[in-house]
Amino acid sequence: MPRKNLIAGNWKMNSTIPEAVVLAQEISNRMERDWLELVDVAVCPPFVDLKPVKSVFEFDRVDIAVGAQNVYWEPKGAFTGEISIAMIKNIGCAFCIVGHSERRNLFGETNEEVNLKARALIEADITPIICVGESLSVRDGGTYLDFVTAQVRAAYAGMDAADAARTVVAYEPVWAIGTGRTATPEQAEEVCAAIRATVSDMFGAEVAESLRVLYGGSMNEGNAALLLAEPDIDGGLIGGAALKADSFIQIVKEAC
Numbered sequence: 635m636p637r638k639n640l641i642a643g644n645w646k647m648n649s650t651i652p653e654a655v656v657l658a659q660e661i662s663n664r665m666e667r668d669w670l671e672l673v674d675v676a677v678c679p680p681f682v683d684l685k686p687v688k689s690v691f692e693f694d695r696v697d698i699a700v701g702a703q704n705v706y707w708e709p710k711g712a713f714t715g716e717i718s719i720a721m722i723k724n725i726g727c728a729f730c731i732v733g734h735s736e737r738r739n740l741f742g743e744t745n746e747e748v749n750l751k752a753r754a755l756i757e758a759d760i761t762p763i764i765c766v767g768e769s770l771s772v773r774d775g776g777t778y779l780d781f782v783t784a785q786v787r788a789a790y791a792g793m794d795a796a797d798a799a800r801t802v803v804a805y806e807p808v809w810a811i812g813t814g815r816t817a818t819p820e821q822a823e824e825v826c827a828a829i830r831a832t833v834s835d836m837f838g839a840e841v842a843e844s845l846r847v848l849y850g851g852s853m854n855e856g857n858a859a860l861l862l863a864e865p866d867i868d869g870g871l872i873g874g875a876a877l878k879a880d881s882f883i884q885i886v887k888e889a890c
């Protein structure tokens with residue numbers, strides 16, 4: 635079965651509730667309902683915006699999923715400032731980003747934590763979008779394939795094939811995030827293919843063939859078509875270009 639593209643907007647730490655509702659409403663208004671037969675679409679706003687954004691899509695009966703940008707793996711208790719999987723599940727989140735490079739680099743998230751989060755999400759039937767990607771120094775040093783595939787192996791440690799089949803991977807080279815310096819389609823394809831090969835090695839060809847591997851890092855309406863044309867790129871995790879309905883909608887259109 636061919637893989638259906640997934641376009642996911644990562645709003646990062648942008649949008650108060652009123653701003654988020656306006657953006658969600660604009661996206662809903664402009665989304666041709668036919669496109670959603672051909673492409674899966676999700677937005678990942680900040681925690682406080684999740685419920686209001688979900689309500690906009692529910693009211694409009696538009697099949698745009700909502701996801702969180704992070705979560706804690708413990709079920710409940712004395713973890714001041716954290717948000718549990720049950721909390722985002724209750725809101726109706728279908729996805730949750732884990733291991734974004736900003737979380738790894740600014741908040742010290744480790745491969746082990748990424749693995750704990752991904753496994754706990756799968757147990758709750760929320761699809762983790764597992765982010766991997768190398769820094770500029772690793773890219774320039776030439777070891778980026780080893781680096782990224784090691785991140786993949788660590789994220790999937792202890793999972794079985796059925797678990798792995800319920801995940802999404804996003805390849806996001808750190809040097810391309812928010813910099814306007816997109817990876818070329820060839821650069822992105824090389825790493826996305828290596829990610830798929832690693833998952834095939836760990837869990838078999840069937841899981842690898844059905845796995846969606848997204849590209850992220852300055853993807854926009856101008857470069858999306860060429861990136862999405864690559865055989866191992868099955869969608870995008872979009873930051874800056876997801877904050878404007880126009881550009882986000884254009885990318886969704888390119889992914890149909």
Ligand code: PGA
Nearest residue numbers: 811812851852872873874
């Ligand atoms: P960007 O962010 O599209 O602004 O580069 C992508 C991401 O960090 O997920």
